[in-house]
Every structure is written in C-alpha cells, then in structure tokens.
Amino acid sequence: MRRVLFIGILQILTGGFLMAQNDQNNPGSNHANKFEQLGSILPTPNEYRTASGAPGPKYWQQRCDYDIKADLDEQALKIIGSETVTYYNNSPNTLTYLWLQLDENQHSSVNNANYQTSSSMPAQVTVQSLQRMEEDKTDNGNGVNITKLKDVLGKPLTYIINKTMMRVELPVPLKPGQKFAFMVDWNYKITDRMARGGRGGYEYFPEEDNYLFTITQWYPRLCVYSDFQGWQNHQFAGRGEFALTFGNFKVQMTVPADHVVGATGECQNYAQVLSPAQLARWKTAQTAKEPVEVVTLAEAKENEKDKAKTKKTWIFHANNVRDFAWTSSRKFVWDAMPAMVEGKKVMCMSFYGKEAYGLYRKYSTKAVAHTIKTYSKFTIPYPYPVAQSVEASNGMEYPMICFNYGRTEKDGTYSEATKYGMIGVIIHEVGHNFFPMIINSDERQWTWMDEGLNTFVEYLTEELWDNKFPSRRGPAWSITDYMKLPKDQLEPIMTNSENIANFGANAYAKPATGLNILRETIMGRELFDYAFKEYARRWAFKHPTPADLFRTMEDASAEDLDWFWRGWFYSTDAVDISLDSVKYARIDFSAQPPKDTMVLQNLAKPQVPAFDDISKIRNRNTDSIRFLTDVDTSLRDFYWRYARGYEPYDSSKYGVAMPSNLEKVDEATKQKYQNAHFYELTFSNKGGLVMPIIIEWTYKDGTKEVDRIPAQVWRYNENKVVKLFMKDKEVAAIKLDPMRETADINESNNSWGQVVPEPSRFQVFKQKQGAARGQSTGINPMQKAETKKGL
Structure with a gap:
C-alpha cells in the first residue's frame, strides 16, 4: 500500500480584487480561444510559399530595369524626364497590361487619390489654408504630365491614368519568360514640401534665395505583380508607402553646376563633376x-552666394534595388568615411546645410556606419556599396539614401531632444535599407512589416549606441498609454495603413514592442535572434507577406507563437493581468493523520452492458460468428457465469476496513520543510491578451x-489562473511584471504587500514639432551653459 506524507495547512490569509469581463473570440467558452491556431486566417501554403515560411520551389518575382535622364530646372521649379523601362515577366502568367505608379499625382488637385477625411468649421484660419481650399476647386497644375509613351520601335502605346495609377496596354500579350521595353517622357512641377507636405519637393531658404531639393517617387515606376495578389495597384493617398519591383538603374541628372548631388547607387563620373580638390x-x-x-563648409557657404549659370550632369548606377531617389542643392556640405561590414567596404556619407552643421558633422555619418553594422548583425550583411544620410527637415527612406532632420540654433547649440531625435531618425531611415528596401514587403498593404520591423531593429541599434538612449518605441512600458485607449480608438496591427487612426502607435510602436517582448520575455534572445535572421535571409530581395514572417519565426525556433500573433497583431486586446488574491500558509507538523476506518459496502454488480446494441444482436444471429468463450470454454470463469446470472448477485452490505494512506512525517522531513512558506496566487486576465506571468x-x-x-498557463482558463508556490523564506511583497516587459496597461492591480510607489507617468505618443522638423525651440541647456561660461 502506497503511503502519502500528511501535512496540515494553517495561517491562511486572503486578499481579493474585483474582476472585469474579458472579451474573447468565443464568448461561450473560457478556454482554447486565445491559443487556437491561426489556421485559415493565414493563406494556404503552396509551391510559391511554403508552410515553413520559406519561399517555395516555384517562387518567382518580376524585374524592371530603368534608364532615366532628368533635368532639374531650378528657375521654373520643374523636373523634365525621359526613361526607358524594361519589364521582365518571370511569372507563370500571360500579361495584357502593366500598372505604373504616378505618385507625384498626390499633389494634383484633380488626379490625387481623393481619400478625403472629415473636416469642421475652424475657430481661425490661415491665408494658406484658404488658398488650398480655393485651389482644390480647380486644376492646380501639379502632378505628372505624360508627354510621350511609346514602345522601343516608336509606336505609341495606349494608356489610361486613374488618379495615382497608370495602366499601359501591351500591344501583344507578354508571355512568361518574355520582356517588354517602352519609353516614357514626362514632367512635373516640384512642390514646396515645407508648405504642402509630402516626401519629395523643395525647401526654400529666403534669406539666401536658395533651394534644397529632395527628388523622390519622381518617375513613372512599375507596381508589384506577385503570386499572392496579382497587381498591387492601391492608390497612393500619402501615407501607405511603396510596393516596388527590383531592378537595375542608370540615371543621369542634369542640375545647376554649383549643386552637389547625392543619390541611390554609385556615381560614375565624380572626376567630371567635382573639383580637383x-x-x-x-x-x-x-x-x-x-x-x-x-565638400567643405566653406565651399558650401561660398556656393550659396552666387548661382551658377551653367549645368552639370551626374551619372549614377544602382543594381538590384527597388527604387531610386536623389537630392540636389548648392547648400550641401558632404562628408564621407568607410565602414567595414563582414570584410566589405561601404561608403557612409552625409549631406547637410550650414543650419545642421553642428550636429551632422559630428554625428550623422558615424550614425550611418553604426546602423548598417548593427542591422547587419541582426539581419543580413548590408549588400550595397553606399549608405547616405541627407538633412532635409524630413524623415523618409530610399535605397542607399534617406532624408532626415536635425538643425542647430543659429548660435550652434541644440537641445537634447533635437540631438537624440536626429540620431534616432538617421538610424530609423538608414535602417529602412533592410526593411523594406531589401526584405521587400508590401508597405501599402502592411505598413507594420516595413515600419514596425524597422522600428524594432532601430530600438536594438539605439540601445547599442548608448545605454541611456531615450528610445521612444520598443520598450514594453512605452506602449501602454496607447493600448489602454478605448476600443473605438484602436484597430489591429493588421489594418491597412490608410485606415489606421493612431498611425505612429499602431504601425511603428506596437509591432516593434511586440517583437521586443518576443525577444526578451517569451522566446529569449538566442531563439529569437536566430529565427529573425532566418526570416531576413530567406526573404532578402524577395516579397514576403505577414504569413511568411509568422511561419518562419515558429519554424526556426520550435515555438508555437500563434497565440501571440493572434492577440498582438489581429486583435485590440491589451495586457492587464491582475493579482486578485494571495493565500499564505505554513505546515502544521503537529496535526494528526486520519485513523483507519470501517465502511459498509455493497458487492459490485455484474458488468453487463446497459443496452443490447445492434452489433451484439447481429453477431449472435450470424451463423459464421463463433465467440471465443464458446470455442474455448476454459476462458469461462466466475465472472462469465456472474454476468449471465449463473452466479447470483449478493445485495448484502459488508463491513470493509479502509486504512488511512497518510502517516506522520519523520524528523528528517520535518527538518527539511519546517521553513517552507506556501503562497497561492490567483490571477485574472482583465485585458484579454494572454501573456507570461512574471512575479x-x-x-x-x-x-x-x-x-x-x-x-x-492560461490555456485551460483564459480568464483565471490559480498557482501554488513554495518558498523557503517569508514574503513581504509581491509584484507582477517588475521590469514592465509585458506592456501591462494597469499596474495598480499588480502588487500585494509593501510595495514601492510607482513614479508618475508621461504621455508617450505626443510629439512637439517646430517649423523645421527636429529643430528645438526656446532656451536649451547647451545655450544656458554657454551663457554661464561668459559671465
């Protein structure tokens, strides 16, 4: 007989908290919903994209090469361009038309995407806003003008422009494996980016009558045609960015002779456009x-004084990129240095005006180098020969070049917020080389695959810049103000970018935070980093979808994460784990175990089926069936007879001894557990999002x-968990999530006992902006310190 040691429990103390209702996918059940596999939510694996998250054996993608000539007319503020486009049909499908993006139509009053939003009567207005309202009634002349579209033989092609998209009819169907080349001439007015917004345009400096041009999404370019959705031809409404096809670029830019040009790729003619020095x-x-x-600061200042009357042509080549952007200005200082990434030299460069010199000269190029080295560690080695940062009071990314902000005051000082904002935006925009310029997700459909993944690695990179770096997005605690908002102000991460109300929090911060929680709290760094690198390796220079990321992260780590993707990416649930009650107990070694007892019991009745089912009846009535106990009568025992009534049932009650299976513990056991303290903790899931419980x-x-x-631990009951702990010391206080790593939105229900008061909180998702993006206002500490030195 197995003996079980007996202990008595006493000194029970209980503390309780109120519970809130928990919204679930299936309100009728308190389990299995949160841990249900994604199943049909994800697309069915096929020969193009496997169930493991890797490209399949028949994966394909299109290619498009461009040969572009562009002329920057600074006086007329106009771009005049011509291009030869060569499109390769690598798909298994025959195409009868092509879709191109005309993103500059965003600025047209007649050909924009026409995604309007609510508006109301203002308390006061500016003249500019009135002019915009008036302008919207007519054709403002902005947007792309197509002046010629023909095939390489000179035959005109039929096309139609629908807002920000252009469909080109192919003269003959383009079969799999074939290519088609055509030529486009076009032009557009460059807009004032500082007044109208947008990613490309000019910034005007009236004190010296100069311009800084950022020429972006500036040429007619092919949409992506893919295995998972066909043509990606969603309209460009200004927010959702770009799904683009990889190819090779040759671009010639003719600009004023005193301008300095930075662009995607490598310049082919520095000897012709630079001075000998x-x-x-x-x-x-x-x-x-x-x-x-x-180009030195002195040279840049000298260039600002007089405008050249002649022009120069800069020639750039870029291979295997999805886009091309450039910048041009006579205001630029240009500095450069190499960075080595796994034995390969990458030229890191920065372009900036005198307004940013005090910050960019010190930090920008080194931030570029730090970024490509760090991202290479967490993803794949940076594959391109150049990485560039351009100060343009902006924040936008393109292959090998990006536009950032960060200017000093006129006295050369700057605020701490300006400094770290500048370094952060440089890291972020340079980091976009990896997401989505190389790991080429569809930004217009899933902004978070671009911004969220990039913001996550930006956070890792900032943390390796300075252990005190004031990162705004990435730490779990910083997302809670957003996640505790009312449900009608939230939407799942998987929402299309044009439909997101709180864009920065939803598309940048929440996915970045989720990945950081996976890395630090759920998977651990080793498993996460391996799986994340595998995703980058698999989908470099390809077109991944969310399913490819989700499946790869699980495939490479042996972690079932469907519960996390479902909760964090597909729902608006938040983390709010409440410590509802604590019971405390000690062992009572003096308690006596129960004694042996006598009980009256009936004998067991024959085990006869309650119903004579159809199979038994048919088996009895089938001549070919003989039961083994009939064939071999030696198998018939007492219970064979008992079941048939040959042995009568005795209904009398008999006294049966029931010995206790408990006994007092020995002295050694008593010594071992005499200092044991037992705590039963009850947790409730008030926020709806399951998460590890950290105590x-x-x-x-x-x-x-x-x-x-x-x-x-929540899988059998998604609302409530009860857990018993044995400790060898008495507990004074209990706190959930002490490092604030699960994004718990309500820390007031996380504690029991004597706890340290929480520090006051601040709003995370509010940002102050000045006239020039990233420039500080008011007196900064650097200015004050300089003033004191002069006293």
Missing part, C-alpha cells in the same frame, strides 16, 4: 578613420526573486 578628398575618404569633408517576490530579509510562468 574635392576629388582628392573623396579619394582620401576611401580609407579614412573619421569623416572627411569632400517578483520581495522577502522580509530584503532579498528578491523572480518567477516566470509561460503564457500557456
């Missing part, structure tokens, strides 16, 4: 340890201990 500095920069000014125990001797319970 500048060319010598460029060569010196190839092996420099610190950034070298190729910090503070003992009465001042020491601490942390227990981590995986999220699967």
Whole structure:
C-alpha cells in the first residue's frame, strides 16, 4: 500500500480584487480561444510559399530595369524626364497590361487619390489654408504630365491614368519568360514640401534665395505583380508607402553646376563633376578613420552666394534595388568615411546645410556606419556599396539614401531632444535599407512589416549606441498609454495603413514592442535572434507577406507563437493581468493523520452492458460468428457465469476496513520543510491578451526573486489562473511584471504587500514639432551653459 506524507495547512490569509469581463473570440467558452491556431486566417501554403515560411520551389518575382535622364530646372521649379523601362515577366502568367505608379499625382488637385477625411468649421484660419481650399476647386497644375509613351520601335502605346495609377496596354500579350521595353517622357512641377507636405519637393531658404531639393517617387515606376495578389495597384493617398519591383538603374541628372548631388547607387563620373580638390578628398575618404569633408563648409557657404549659370550632369548606377531617389542643392556640405561590414567596404556619407552643421558633422555619418553594422548583425550583411544620410527637415527612406532632420540654433547649440531625435531618425531611415528596401514587403498593404520591423531593429541599434538612449518605441512600458485607449480608438496591427487612426502607435510602436517582448520575455534572445535572421535571409530581395514572417519565426525556433500573433497583431486586446488574491500558509507538523476506518459496502454488480446494441444482436444471429468463450470454454470463469446470472448477485452490505494512506512525517522531513512558506496566487486576465506571468517576490530579509510562468498557463482558463508556490523564506511583497516587459496597461492591480510607489507617468505618443522638423525651440541647456561660461 502506497503511503502519502500528511501535512496540515494553517495561517491562511486572503486578499481579493474585483474582476472585469474579458472579451474573447468565443464568448461561450473560457478556454482554447486565445491559443487556437491561426489556421485559415493565414493563406494556404503552396509551391510559391511554403508552410515553413520559406519561399517555395516555384517562387518567382518580376524585374524592371530603368534608364532615366532628368533635368532639374531650378528657375521654373520643374523636373523634365525621359526613361526607358524594361519589364521582365518571370511569372507563370500571360500579361495584357502593366500598372505604373504616378505618385507625384498626390499633389494634383484633380488626379490625387481623393481619400478625403472629415473636416469642421475652424475657430481661425490661415491665408494658406484658404488658398488650398480655393485651389482644390480647380486644376492646380501639379502632378505628372505624360508627354510621350511609346514602345522601343516608336509606336505609341495606349494608356489610361486613374488618379495615382497608370495602366499601359501591351500591344501583344507578354508571355512568361518574355520582356517588354517602352519609353516614357514626362514632367512635373516640384512642390514646396515645407508648405504642402509630402516626401519629395523643395525647401526654400529666403534669406539666401536658395533651394534644397529632395527628388523622390519622381518617375513613372512599375507596381508589384506577385503570386499572392496579382497587381498591387492601391492608390497612393500619402501615407501607405511603396510596393516596388527590383531592378537595375542608370540615371543621369542634369542640375545647376554649383549643386552637389547625392543619390541611390554609385556615381560614375565624380572626376567630371567635382573639383580637383574635392576629388582628392573623396579619394582620401576611401580609407579614412573619421569623416572627411569632400565638400567643405566653406565651399558650401561660398556656393550659396552666387548661382551658377551653367549645368552639370551626374551619372549614377544602382543594381538590384527597388527604387531610386536623389537630392540636389548648392547648400550641401558632404562628408564621407568607410565602414567595414563582414570584410566589405561601404561608403557612409552625409549631406547637410550650414543650419545642421553642428550636429551632422559630428554625428550623422558615424550614425550611418553604426546602423548598417548593427542591422547587419541582426539581419543580413548590408549588400550595397553606399549608405547616405541627407538633412532635409524630413524623415523618409530610399535605397542607399534617406532624408532626415536635425538643425542647430543659429548660435550652434541644440537641445537634447533635437540631438537624440536626429540620431534616432538617421538610424530609423538608414535602417529602412533592410526593411523594406531589401526584405521587400508590401508597405501599402502592411505598413507594420516595413515600419514596425524597422522600428524594432532601430530600438536594438539605439540601445547599442548608448545605454541611456531615450528610445521612444520598443520598450514594453512605452506602449501602454496607447493600448489602454478605448476600443473605438484602436484597430489591429493588421489594418491597412490608410485606415489606421493612431498611425505612429499602431504601425511603428506596437509591432516593434511586440517583437521586443518576443525577444526578451517569451522566446529569449538566442531563439529569437536566430529565427529573425532566418526570416531576413530567406526573404532578402524577395516579397514576403505577414504569413511568411509568422511561419518562419515558429519554424526556426520550435515555438508555437500563434497565440501571440493572434492577440498582438489581429486583435485590440491589451495586457492587464491582475493579482486578485494571495493565500499564505505554513505546515502544521503537529496535526494528526486520519485513523483507519470501517465502511459498509455493497458487492459490485455484474458488468453487463446497459443496452443490447445492434452489433451484439447481429453477431449472435450470424451463423459464421463463433465467440471465443464458446470455442474455448476454459476462458469461462466466475465472472462469465456472474454476468449471465449463473452466479447470483449478493445485495448484502459488508463491513470493509479502509486504512488511512497518510502517516506522520519523520524528523528528517520535518527538518527539511519546517521553513517552507506556501503562497497561492490567483490571477485574472482583465485585458484579454494572454501573456507570461512574471512575479517578483520581495522577502522580509530584503532579498528578491523572480518567477516566470509561460503564457500557456492560461490555456485551460483564459480568464483565471490559480498557482501554488513554495518558498523557503517569508514574503513581504509581491509584484507582477517588475521590469514592465509585458506592456501591462494597469499596474495598480499588480502588487500585494509593501510595495514601492510607482513614479508618475508621461504621455508617450505626443510629439512637439517646430517649423523645421527636429529643430528645438526656446532656451536649451547647451545655450544656458554657454551663457554661464561668459559671465
């Protein structure tokens, strides 16, 4: 007989909290909903995209090459361009037309996407706003003008423009494996980016009558045609960015002769466009340890004084990129230095005016180098020869070049917010080279695959820049103000970008935070980093979907994460785990175990089926069936007879001894457990989102201990968990999520006992902006310190 040690429990103390209703997918059940597999939510795997998340054996994607000539007319503020486009049909489908993007139509009053929003009567208006309302009634002349569209033989092609999209009819169907080349001539008026917004345009500096041009989404370019959706031809409404096809670019840009040009790719003719001194500095920069000014501050200031009457043509090549952008201005200082990424040299460069010199000269190029090195560690080695940062009071990314903000005050000082905002935006925009310029997701459909993944690695990169870096997005605690908003102000991460109310929080911060929680709290760094690198490796220079990410992360880590994707990405649930009650107990070694007892019992009745089912009846009536107990009568025993009534049933009650299976513990056991303290904790899921339960125990001797319970503890009851713990010391206080790593939106129900008061909170998702993006206002500490020095 197995003996079980007996202990008595006493000294029970209970504390309770109120519970809130928990919204679930299936309100009739309190389990299995949160841990249900994504199943049919994800697309069915096929020969193009496998169930593991990897490209399939028949994966394909299109290619498009461009040969572009562009003329920048600074006086007329106009771009005149011509291009030869060569499109390769690598799909298994025959195409009868092509879709191109005309993104500059965003600025047209007649050909924009016409995604209107609500508006109301203002308390006051500006003249500019009145002019915009008046302008919207007529054709403002902005947008792309197509002046010629023909095939390489000179035959005109039929086309139609629908808002920001252009469909080109193919003269003959384009079969799999074939290519089609055509030529487009076009032009558009460059808009005032500072007044009208947008990613491309000009910034005007009236004090010196100069311009800084950012020429982006500026040429007619092919939409993506893919296996998972066909043509991606959603209209460009200004927010959802770009799904683009990889290819090779040759671009010639004719600009005023005193302009400095930075662009996607490598310049082919520096010897013709730079002065001998500048060319010598460029060569010196190839092996420099610190950034070298190729165009100096003195030269930039001199260029600002007089405008050149002639022009120069800069020629750039870029291979295997999805887009091409450039910048041009006579205001630019240009510095450069190399960075080594796994033995390969990458030229890191920055372009900036005198207004940003005090910040960009010190930080920008080094931030570029730090970014490509760090991202290479977490994803794939940076594959391109160049990485560039341009100060343009902006924040936007393109292959090998990006536009950022960060200017000093006129006295050269700057605020701390300006400094870290500038470094953060440089890291973010340079990081976009990886997401989505290389790992080429569809930004217009799933903004978070671009912005969210990039913001996550930006956070890792900022943390490796400075351990005190004031990162705004990534830490779990910083997303809680957003996640506690009313449900009618929230939408799932998987929402299309044009339909998101709180864009920065939803598309940038929440997915970045989710990945950080996966890395630090759920999977651990080793498993996460391996799986994340595998995703980057699999989908570099390809077109991944969310399913490819989700499946790869699970495939490479052996972690079932469907519960996390479902909760964090497909719902608006929040984390709010409440510590509802605590019961405390000690062992009572003096308690006596129960004694042996006598009970009256009936004998067991024959085990006869309650119903004579059809199979038994048919078996009895089938001549070919003989039962084994009839064939071999030695198998007939007492119970064979008992079941048939040959042995009568005795209904009398008999006394049966029931010995206790408990006994007192021995002295050794008593010594072992005499200092044991037992705590039963009850948790409730008030926010709806399941998450690991992290418990910090503070003992009465001042020491601490942390227990981590995986999220699967909720699988049998998604509303409530009861858990017993044995501790060898008495507990003074209990706190859930002490490092604030699960994004719990209500920390007031996370504690029991003597706890340290929480610090005051601040709003995370409010940002102050000045006239020039990233420039500080008011007196900054640097100015104050300089003032004191002068006293």
